Amino acid sequence: MAPRIQNPIGSNSLLPYLSSSSTSSSFTPLSSRSQRSCRSFSSTIVPQTRLRNQMFLWLQHQAAELKHHKPGSTNYLSQIIPGSLFPESRPFPQNIHYRSESILSEELRREIHHRVVVRKKSVRAVSVELKVDMRRVAAVVRLVELEKRMTQEGKPLALPYARAIHEMVPTTPLYDQELRAHEEINDLPVHRLTNPQIFYPVSESRQFNRVDAGRVFSAAPALEQEQAAKDAADDSEFISRITQNPSHIEVVGKGEDEHQVLQPADVRIPHPHMISSRRAQNLVPQERTEHPKIYRAHLQKAEEAEQERKRRSEERKGKQTQRVQPEDSRFEFRINDVVVSQETTGKDGRNARAPGRRYGVPSYDRKKGQVKIPTRVEV
Amino acid sequence: MRNRATQYLSKPKVRQSWSKWNLYNLSRARIKSPMHRTHFQQKWDAKSATRAYHGEQVSEKQWARMFSPRLRSVVPMNPVIMARDDGSKWSAGRGQGRETIMDLRQHAKPVPFGQATYAPLERRLDVAVFRAMFASSARQARQFVIHGAVTVNGKKMRYPGYLLNPGDLFQVEPERVMFATGAPKDKHDRREIRHAQKKEAAEKEAAEKAAAEEEAATEESKEEEETKEKQQENLSPRATLRKLLGQAKTILTKDQAVLPAKRKQDLRGFQKAVRRVLSRSESSTVLTDNLEAQFSELTLLLKAKKRPSKKTEEEVKAEETTPAESSATATDATDATDATKATKATETTPREAIKAASEADSEAQPDDELSEAFRQAAQNPERDVDTSLLSEEQFNILRRALVQMRDNPIDHSKPYATPWRPRDYMNCFATIPRYLEVHPKVCAAVYLRHPVVRPGASEIPSPFATSTGDLAFTWYLRRR
Numbered sequence: 001m002a003p004r005i006q007n008p009i010g011s012n013s014l015l016p017y018l019s020s021s022s023t024s025s026s027f028t029p030l031s032s033r034s035q036r037s038c039r040s041f042s043s044t045i046v047p048q049t050r051l052r053n054q055m056f057l058w059l060q061h062q063a064a065e066l067k068h069h070k071p072g073s074t075n076y077l078s079q080i081i082p083g084s085l086f087p088e089s090r091p092f093p094q095n096i097h098y099r100s101e102s103i104l105s106e107e108l109r110r111e112i113h114h115r116v117v118v119r120k121k122s123v124r125a126v127s128v129e130l131k132v133d134m135r136r137v138a139a140v141v142r143l144v145e146l147e148k149r150m151t152q153e154g155k156p157l158a159l160p161y162a163r164a165i166h167e168m169v170p171t172t173p174l175y176d177q178e179l180r181a182h183e184e185i186n187d188l189p190v191h192r193l194t195n196p197q198i199f200y201p202v203s204e205s206r207q208f209n210r211v212d213a214g215r216v217f218s219a220a221p222a223l224e225q226e227q228a229a230k231d232a233a234d235d236s237e238f239i240s241r242i243t244q245n246p247s248h249i250e251v252v253g254k255g256e257d258e259h260q261v262l263q264p265a266d267v268r269i270p271h272p273h274m275i276s277s278r279r280a281q282n283l284v285p286q287e288r289t290e291h292p293k294i295y296r297a298h299l300q301k302a303e304e305a306e307q308e309r310k311r312r313s314e315e316r317k318g319k320q321t322q323r324v325q326p327e328d329s330r331f332e333f334r335i336n337d338v339v340v341s342q343e344t345t346g347k348d349g350r351n352a353r354a355p356g357r358r359y360g361v362p363s364y365d366r367k368k369g370q371v372k373i374p375t376r377v378e379v
Numbered sequence: 380m381r382n383r384a385t386q387y388l389s390k391p392k393v394r395q396s397w398s399k400w401n402l403y404n405l406s407r408a409r410i411k412s413p414m415h416r417t418h419f420q421q422k423w424d425a426k427s428a429t430r431a432y433h434g435e436q437v438s439e440k441q442w443a444r445m446f447s448p449r450l451r452s453v454v455p456m457n458p459v460i461m462a463r464d465d466g467s468k469w470s471a472g473r474g475q476g477r478e479t480i481m482d483l484r485q486h487a488k489p490v491p492f493g494q495a496t497y498a499p500l501e502r503r504l505d506v507a508v509f510r511a512m513f514a515s516s517a518r519q520a521r522q523f524v525i526h527g528a529v530t531v532n533g534k535k536m537r538y539p540g541y542l543l544n545p546g547d548l549f550q551v552e553p554e555r556v557m558f559a560t561g562a563p564k565d566k567h568d569r570r571e572i573r574h575a576q577k578k579e580a581a582e583k584e585a586a587e588k589a590a591a592e593e594e595a596a597t598e599e600s601k602e603e604e605e606t607k608e609k610q611q612e613n614l615s616p617r618a619t620l621r622k623l624l625g626q627a628k629t630i631l632t633k634d635q636a637v638l639p640a641k642r643k644q645d646l647r648g649f650q651k652a653v654r655r656v657l658s659r660s661e662s663s664t665v666l667t668d669n670l671e672a673q674f675s676e677l678t679l680l681l682k683a684k685k686r687p688s689k690k691t692e693e694e695v696k697a698e699e700t701t702p703a704e705s706s707a708t709a710t711d712a713t714d715a716t717d718a719t720k721a722t723k724a725t726e727t728t729p730r731e732a733i734k735a736a737s738e739a740d741s742e743a744q745p746d747d748e749l750s751e752a753f754r755q756a757a758q759n760p761e762r763d764v765d766t767s768l769l770s771e772e773q774f775n776i777l778r779r780a781l782v783q784m785r786d787n788p789i790d791h792s793k794p795y796a797t798p799w800r801p802r803d804y805m806n807c808f809a810t811i812p813r814y815l816e817v818h819p820k821v822c823a824a825v826y827l828r829h830p831v832v833r834p835g836a837s838e839i840p841s842p843f844a845t846s847t848g849d850l851a852f853t854w855y856l857r858r859r
Contacts, residue, residue, distance in 0.1 A: 186457070
């Protein structure tokens with residue numbers, strides 16, 4: 001996006017679109033004029049409280065440079081407060097933990113769309129290449145498609161607004177990904193089971209690894225010796241086994257407390273193939289030329305497994321729904337069988353998710369104070 | 380609902396708003412010193428200060444239901460380090476890791492869990508619209524939602540309390556966003572509108588007069604045409620009338636800049652006559668016979684009007700294609716809609732320019748040649764602009780200015796100051812959190828995931844320190 005030409009209001013420039021490039025100096029303070037002008041014939045002093053006076057004084061003097069944005073850099077309140085750390089990235093002076101993080105630049109966004117849609121790369125591959133979260137990659141593709149559709153339909157776009165936003169907020173440029181990643185792509189969500197601190201004595205001779213720790217947190221018995229040895233020997237196989245069949249993870253507990261065994265971080269991060277390929281590369285540290293090949297092989301394996309899983313779930317869904325499209329009708333009817341089982345009714349048979357009227361389960365639908373706001377919007 | 384979001388100077392509260400009052404309050408708002416306060420009082424202070432900012436539009440009861448003691452956090456993982464070992468190093472020694480690892484642990488930053496207290500509120504649609512910078516305050520965002528300007532996944536969503544799910548795409552009408560984030564009109568702009576409105580009213584009156592005359596004429600000539608109209612068309616008369624009306628409308632809207640005022644008046648009169656006939660035919664079926672007589676006359680009328688307007692259209696198109704490609708305007712005006720837009724914009728600019736020039740003192744002028752060229756281009760965009768006097772840089776500036784004029788035209792019908800510019804002090808609040816992916820061009824955003832905290836950083840925009848958040852969190856744990 002080309003840098004915007006400033007159009008100051010107060011300056012004497014001939015035309016609003018053409019003016020000198022220096023921006024903030026040419027603005028004339030309007031507030032002093034506006035304070036007086038409303039009572040031009042009155043000789044009495046405008047009743048202003050002390051606090052209001054102080055505020056307008058502050059706005060005219062200390063905060064004068066905050067009034068208009070500086071293209072290419074942020075302009076936060078922290079900048080006029082002496083002694084604040086990182087004033088260019090902290091919009092709230094008292095909150096040191098919130099940083100104004102960069103957004104995708106227009107070029108980077110276009111590049112993501114190009115790689116996914118034109119070059120047909122997988123979202124996972126693009127995410128690792130450009131260091132952008134997978135969900136963000138998918139969202140960018142959706143939004144760029146939306147923009148294209150809107151321009152095709154001739155709908156108005158907010159172009160000057162978009163330009164101003166990209167000038168005010170820091171942006172991540174394209175071709176800077178090696179030096180500075182846009183964001184962390186391997187974030188591990190903290191699991192509920194890891195919250196309690198557990199004292200678990202282990203003999204010094206034992207190799208107590210991440211798999212064992214996960215089992216301790218989820219109160220599962222320790223693995224059998226040979227199983228543990230097998231997993232340790234071929235960890236890439238272990239990673240792919242868990243990530244590709246997440247429904248086959250071992251279950252512990254009884255009744256209400258039944259839950260899956262907590263898996264190690266190696267399989268719970270978004271890109272487990274990065275670990276498995278790295279381990280394979282570490283086995284042959286001398287053959288550097290082989291490393292990209294190894295990585296690509298692992299990536300392809302992960303992608304294929306994903307495709308397979310998606311296909312299977314679609315197939316399953318297709319089997320469950322019966323599609324009926326009457327001739328010369330706009331509509332397609334999708335009919336699902338009603339399932340009243342323990343999964344839908346719950347243990348006590350009173351779960352509201354199950355369809356139909358069940359004895360002793362009142363519907364509070366028409367009762368006062370029931371919230372009717374939709375919980376999801378299906379496309 | 381009573382609006383409690385007003386800005387007070389005596390007891391400063393920080394709100395979700397971009398106003399200068401809020402900026403001033405943000406600069407001086409302090410929580411009372413905890414030195415002489417009891418623990419309960421500290422919690423109360425923290426809660427009241429934070430609730431004035433987070434979800435002020437949500438009632439306390441509702442928020443207490445939304446509150447969750449489980450705070451979402453993530454830890455970034457480095458696959459290179461994880462590939463080196465299986466984690467047994469951390470349990471080596473006495474179960475606390477070896478000394479080298481202990482050093483690593485000391486460098487790890489604590490997770491600011493206090494910041495995540497109000498994370499569930501960020502899921503609300505009105506808050507998300509505000510966070511995506513589509514509205515200047517959470518209250519305004521709420522109004523946009525209620526007034527039906529926001530869609531979720533392409534469907535209109537009128538509930539500000541709708542909780543977004545990960546992957547939801549929400550969009551606000553671009554005009555609303557431009558209004559919310561743009562500078563307001565000043566008094567000169569407002570005077571322009573008044574003038575335009577007066578003019579329009581006068582035109583309307585004249586058109587009405589003309590329509591009345593026309594009506595009389597059609598009534599007279601009705602009987603003569605009744606004989607010949609029946610073979611003319613197989614369409615139902617009402618449908619044809621509608622079509623004619625549509626045609627007239629398109630001509631009017633398309634060539635608003637090109638048509639002379641007299642023709643516009645005629646066309647408007649025509650539209651009015653058609654509309655009157657249509658409304659009459661709806662009320663009674665007796666008139667349908669006469670209708671057919673009327674519309675044939677009306678077709679003649681429209682054809683007479685259409686020819687000159689069509690000619691002008693062709694002229695414009697011809698002129699668009701002919702001028703030299705080096706001309707800056709020709710490069711910009713790629714398609715017809717853009718061209719009309721540009722002409723519409725340029726209609727107003729010369730007036731502005733003259734006004735500005737009369738006011739202007741000689742100081743602080745841009746380069747004379749440049750402004751001259753710009754005026755040339757603005758006044759008659761079809762003509763070739765004399766760019767021989769301009770340097771390369773000036774030429775580029777000229778081109779950019781022209782592009783900008785097309786994208787950001789002066790248009791007094793808009794509810795914000797035109798050309799659009801961001802409102803004052805907006806930059807102090809300009810930040811987009813990472814859990815949203817915002818596309819400002821189409822005013823749409825995707826809610827990627829629930830907001831989280833991570834070691835040393837939080838992605839929930841909040842003006843309060845983590846300790847304040849911690850105190851508010853303990854307040855809502857209900858063990859006070």
